[in-house]
Amino acid sequence: MSDNTNTTVEQLLARSNRLGSDPKNTNYAGGNTSAKGSEIDPVTGESVELLWVKGSGGDLGTLTEKGLAALRLDRMRALVDVYPGVEREDEMVAAFDYCLHGKGGAAPSIDTAMHGLVDAAHVDHLHPDSGIAIATAEDGEQLTKTIFGDKIVWVPWRRPGFQLGLDIAEVKDAHPDAIGTILGGHGITAWGTTSDEAEANSKWIIDTAQAYLDQHGSATPFGGVVDGFTALPADERRAKAAALAPHLRKVASRDKAMVGHFSDTDVVLELLAGEKLGPLAELGTSCPDHFLRTKVKPLVLDLPATAPVEDAVARLTELHEAYRADYQAYYDRHATADSPAIRGADPAIILVPGVGMFSYGKNKQTARVAGEFYTNAINVMRGAEAVSTYAPIDESEKFRIEYWALEEAKLQRMPKPRSHAGRIALVTGAASGIGKAIATRLAAEGACVVIADLDADKARAAAEEIGTADVAVGIQADVTDAAQVRAAVDATLLAFGGIDLLVNNAGLSISKPLLETSEKDWDLQHDVMAKGSFLMAQAAAKAMIDQELGGDIVYISSKNSVFAGPNNIAYSAVKADQAHQVRLLAAELGGHGIKVNGINPDGVVRGSGIFAGGWGAKRAAVYGVEENELGEFYAQRTLLKREVLPEHVANAAALITSDEFSHTTGLHIPVDAGVAAAFLR
Structure with missing residues (x-):
């Protein structure tokens, strides 16, 4: 050159x-x-x-x-x-x-x-x-x-x-x-x-x-403000957005599960409060780049901002059926014998007055960009209406581009999606060790992940290591606090539009014999792992049920849930509690398509937050070895003589939540390199 x-x-x-x-x-x-x-x-x-x-x-x-x-x-x-x-x-x-x-x-x-x-x-x-x-x-x-x-x-x-x-x-x-x-x-x-x-x-x-x-331009391009359609206060807006998110994702995902993005910018809220909202939304977007990502028009919830969530959900059901019928009619009006098959009739943009805009796509980036494009379209409508009348290109021209053979060929060249593409995961205790390894692996398989941890800074740092905000976000959450648990699930819903996969990994251990185990020791471990897992499963399951898309709940239990070891009464008892929660919830949630499975690791020393926090030194003392030799000690007592790493647990989590295990629930998978005394019976 x-x-x-x-x-x-x-x-x-x-x-x-x-x-x-x-x-x-x-x-x-x-x-x-x-x-x-x-x-x-x-x-x-x-x-x-x-x-x-x-x-x-x-x-x-x-x-x-x-x-x-x-x-x-x-x-x-x-x-x-x-x-x-x-x-x-x-x-x-x-x-x-x-x-x-x-x-x-x-x-x-x-x-x-x-x-x-x-x-x-x-x-x-x-x-x-x-x-x-x-x-x-x-x-x-x-x-x-x-x-x-x-x-x-x-x-x-x-x-x-x-x-x-x-x-x-x-x-x-x-x-x-x-x-x-x-x-x-x-x-x-x-x-x-x-x-x-x-x-x-x-x-x-x-x-x-x-x-x-x-x-x-006119100062009121969207017409006068409609009573009851003005924006709710910011906190109320986000709370209602989180409450509606699972139901909206159901609307956007009948044909294929989608990831969502929420936006409540000023220009979005201005349109949603204007008297021209309905007519302008019906006209749809004009620029090809816009409607290729947003569909020809959005679904608009035609209720005031103060409408109860229950009323909004009922109306969304009606509007969804009407939207699908309208899109099918649009396709039928313009399709020819050579047209590609219809790609799905669910909306990509849902507008909720007083709350904001929800956009959907195959992944977070696609969903976010769809929202950005519809915001562009709103700006275009605003400008055109300010000095004239908005007049987008004809519907038939939109169809010619949306179902263009060249566009279809581009879609067909897209790589095959990864195993967890389009899935949204919340992993607790995920700033280090097993939790971080699981979050990293799920993200590598295409999932969006929320890293929840008691330490907010470490959670955010772990998320940044994994990827951009379109892939991973870090949040603070104390799983023993019901309000913080609900907030963690709400944060997941607002970040990615829904939740498909919960990993109950948060935990700690205090290694003491019976006579030295205090009531405080007992309560702390049970609060974090038994109560915390229960609260997280309860909050996540509610959202999964509302979505009607099934889901997965995974408990990171332990070999100790079935093996009686010395000086470990509180930890082993609470792990047995978690193990039985798996069975109970598998039986209860199966009717909703939600699978519940457990993983029983053992001897995961390297990278473990629990071992680094003093547990390793105490277990090493119990077994009479140096702390830095504990991983190898555990390996030598296994049948395979292999050390177990966080990544091995992550492999099991990815596999049990994949389509390849679509018919498996209530299972506990040992990831312990073979401990005969912990074989499940």
Whole structure:
């Protein structure tokens, strides 16, 4: 790669990252940028013109060179001569592959033609809220002329593709003084002779549109405030959100279990309180990036903020059936013999007046991004209604994109989901040892995990080690306190929209003989492990039952639950209590599809919070060995002569909660390397 090429690509990436990192410019993974330049062809030794353009599926804010597609401009522009027309324009995407230069890089996106055919060295296509507000206004063409004069040209709606690229190229040629376009119903495109000029032109369009909306827009774009629909106080809002979350997840997950995200930002609450909420929600979103992630429209709970949870749940049931029937009718109206099968009729966005917005997706990131996209759509509606009337693209056009063969092919290329994808786990005592290992393994298998621990700082640190906030969050919870237990479950519901899997791992041990075991020793261990497990199971099971999605509860018991060892009366007794809770709850909760199983570890020394807290020294003294030799001592008394590590317990937890054990409940799995005296009978 030549120095000139390096400079061109570096400038493109820097511009892309700057534009993509500011949400006012474009939504996550939305839009694309490009640059043209020359490079020496290693085969011929001659200079060739190339196009570097953001590839399919990338995000501008985090774009790297690997996310670019590099194409030969001569070959790409030659495609114009073989273009079969708009009815067959999808064939051109495959043709882009024959224009690629070199190896590696990203697959060219549907918007590649827009960048390659426009006669400009640098091109930006973005989805700013302010620009789309003008693009979706009923009189958007006239507004474009009023706001921008001759510098920006209106381009009527056309589905992204080769023909749109030809259209914009023609606009550029016919309007030499123009610096960009407003794409009806969609977004903006800008260009420049240098990277800096293209970026400046993009920002000028965005800022000029926003300034016009601010100066000329109505103060009440969503209409007057409806009595009873204003936002509840923050604490009440979140409490009601947590109470509704399992029921809402049930609504979003009939076809496939989804992860959720909750948002109660000011702009969301403003829409939910406005008299135009119903009509605007019914119109749905317009920009393809929006409705591909949010579905064509949301489900709106049409009850006031103060409606009791019971009334809201009953009404949601009715609205869900109506929503599914409406979506099926939408599909039936527009589907052809070649259309992909319907992908599910549940809503991706649920709006609850006075409370907020719940968005859903296959994982937390997808759910969060769906919410961000609907927030973009709200901003678009707000802007369009402030200066005109919101008029999104036609329903039939939305269907053509949602069930586009090219979009379906992209979905089919997605990797197979991991064993716990879409599942939400709460693990207690998870800042270290067995709990942390289990949380780490579940996250690796695709689950969202909540790390609950008595030490909030350690819980958050453990979560950060595991992944981003889309994967793991850390919270403080004392499992002996019923209020804190309920708060932990509520935090899980608000973080990820539901709960599928509880691991009762929190524990401690005090190694003393009978005559030295105090009442306080006895009560503390029973409070943490027996009472704590009971409280956590009770709170989690209620949410699981409300979701109607089944679930798993796992107790980390112990070999000591069935083995009588010396100087261990309180610990062993409470572990036996936990072991029987497994059997009792398996019998009681099976009718709800909730499996309850236990794991009986032994001798887990390394990484163990219990052993580090003094238990190890006391057990070593009982057995007459050095504390640092305790793990090996335990290993030598097993049948397999292997030391048990936290990861081995995590393996069992992941397996027993996977689909491969979908028909197993009430089981205790020994993870002790073989202790014959603890064999289950």
